[in-house]
Each structure stands twice: as C-alpha cells, then as structure tokens.
Amino acid sequence: xxxxxxxxxxxxxxxxxxxxxxxxxxxxxxxxxxxxxxxxxxxxxxxxxxxxxxxxxxxxxxxxxxxxxxxxxxxxxxxxxxxxxxxxxxxxxxxxxxxxxxxxxxxxxx
Amino acid sequence: xxxxxxxxxxxxxxxxxxxxxxxxxxxxxxxxxxxxxxxxxxxxxxxxxxxxxxxxxxxxxxxxxxxxxxxxxxxxxxxxxxxxxxxxxxxxxxxxxxxxxxxxxxxxxxxxxxxxx
Numbered sequence: 001x002x003x004x005x006x007x008x009x010x011x012x013x014x015x016x017x018x019x020x021x022x023x024x025x026x027x028x029x030x031x032x033x034x035x036x037x038x039x040x041x042x043x044x045x046x047x048x049x050x051x052x053x054x055x056x057x058x059x060x061x062x063x064x065x066x067x068x069x070x071x072x073x074x075x076x077x078x079x080x081x082x083x084x085x086x087x088x089x090x091x092x093x094x095x096x097x098x099x100x101x102x103x104x105x106x107x108x109x110x
Numbered sequence: 111x112x113x114x115x116x117x118x119x120x121x122x123x124x125x126x127x128x129x130x131x132x133x134x135x136x137x138x139x140x141x142x143x144x145x146x147x148x149x150x151x152x153x154x155x156x157x158x159x160x161x162x163x164x165x166x167x168x169x170x171x172x173x174x175x176x177x178x179x180x181x182x183x184x185x186x187x188x189x190x191x192x193x194x195x196x197x198x199x200x201x202x203x204x205x206x207x208x209x210x211x212x213x214x215x216x217x218x219x220x221x222x223x224x225x226x227x
Binding site: 044097098101 | 216
C-alpha cells in the first residue's frame with residue numbers, strides 16, 4: 001500500500017527546474033515524506049526527506065504543503081543525468097517498511 | 111565494504127529449481143530489507159530484518175520464499191521451486207538507523223536479475 005499518488009511521467013528541459021508532485025492525502029502525523037530515485041539498472045538512491053518543514057540539501061528541495069497532503073520535489077537545474085524514476089514515499093515513524101509505489105519517470109531533454 | 115553487495119548479479123534458472131540470492135549489507139547496518147522489482151514496475155516489499163528481532167515477513171508472496179540473516183549481517187533469500195512469474199530484479203537494502211527512528215536512509219545494492227526459464 002503505497003499511500004502516494006504520482007504522475008506516471010514528466011518531461012523537463014535541461015537546465016530548467018524539475019518540479020515533481022506527490023499526493024499523500026491520507027498521511028498521518030507520524031509519517032515522514034521521503035524521496036528516492038532510481039536510475040536505470042541501479043538500486044534506488046536516497047534524495048531527501050521531511051516531516052512538515054521545507055527541506056533543502058545538495059541534491060534537491062522538498063516543499064510540503066501546510067496540510068501535509070501533498071509535496072513537491074524540486075531539482076533546481078536538471079541535467080541529463082537526472083533522468084530517472086522518482087519515488088515519493090510516506091513512512092510511519094514506528095514502522096520500517098518503505099512502500100515505493102510506481103513513481104514518476106522524469107525525462108530530462110537537451 | 112563500501113556499499114551493499116549482492117550476488118550473483120544475474121541468475122538464470124529452470125522452472126522448478128531452487129535459487130539462493132545473497133546480500134552483504136554495509137558493515138554495522140542493523141536493518142536489512144529485500145524488495146522485488148518486476149520489469150517496468152515499482153518496488154515490492156518482501157521482508158525486513160532489524161537486529162535480533164523477529165523478521166517482518168509480511169511481504170513474502172508465497173511459502174516458496176524464505177529469507178534468513180545470519181549473525182546480523184549477511185542475508186540469503188531463497189526461492190524454492192521457482193516459477194516464471196518469479197522472474198524479476200531482487201534488491202537488497204540496509205540501513206544504519208534503528209527501528210522507528212526518523213530519517214532512516216536505505217542504501218541499496220545493484221540487485222540480482224533472476225530469470226526463470
């Protein structure tokens with residue numbers, strides 16, 4: 001049970017910001033939002049996570065709405081190497097299963 | 111080692127045979143996960159080990175699937191009497207953080223591509 005809804009695919013021009021949305025309308029107070037990505041033929045790679053505040057690291061920014069029912073992952077300057085499947089996951093503080101869902105296939109085009 | 115290591119990277123077997131897939135987690139990581147990924151699909155949770163606690167086997171699709179983790183380190187996923195629908199990439203991940211702590215990051219291996227003919 002993935003608990004998240006993401007678009008199947010998105011396109012982005014190289015050098016532009018990529019904004020990947022995720023709906024998690026049933027999220028509860030203990031659940032964190034995580035983002036991972038999977039580049040072809042590799043295992044998924046951690047990007048960022050958050051609870052309710054916006055977060056930023058060297059890879060991306062995570063914007064979580066005030067009601068926490070949706071979030072957006074932002075890659076500020078997408079490159080061709082960012083082409084991957086991006087997974088939005090909610091994870092309960094007290095449980096350790098990460099449910100990955102089907103993710104969004106991001107195609108970065110030159 | 112530097113990362114999660116899985117072996118073999120590819121395994122071709124005949125229907126009905128048993129297979130064993132191995133995962134060496136990052137040294138010191140207490141949590142270990144197995145996932146399955148069919149072609150073009152997302153990751154399907156199989157089983158989770160945390161320290162000395164009883165594993166969470168709730169994702170195993172049938173009793174042909176089993177896994178163990180010896181000494182809190184290496185894990186083996188065994189599939190008995192393989193079927194063609196078992197063909198998939200089997201991914202292992204480990205995590206340093208203990209059960210329930212927020213911020214746990216999973217580190218994945220490159221997976222084992224299993225093909226059942």
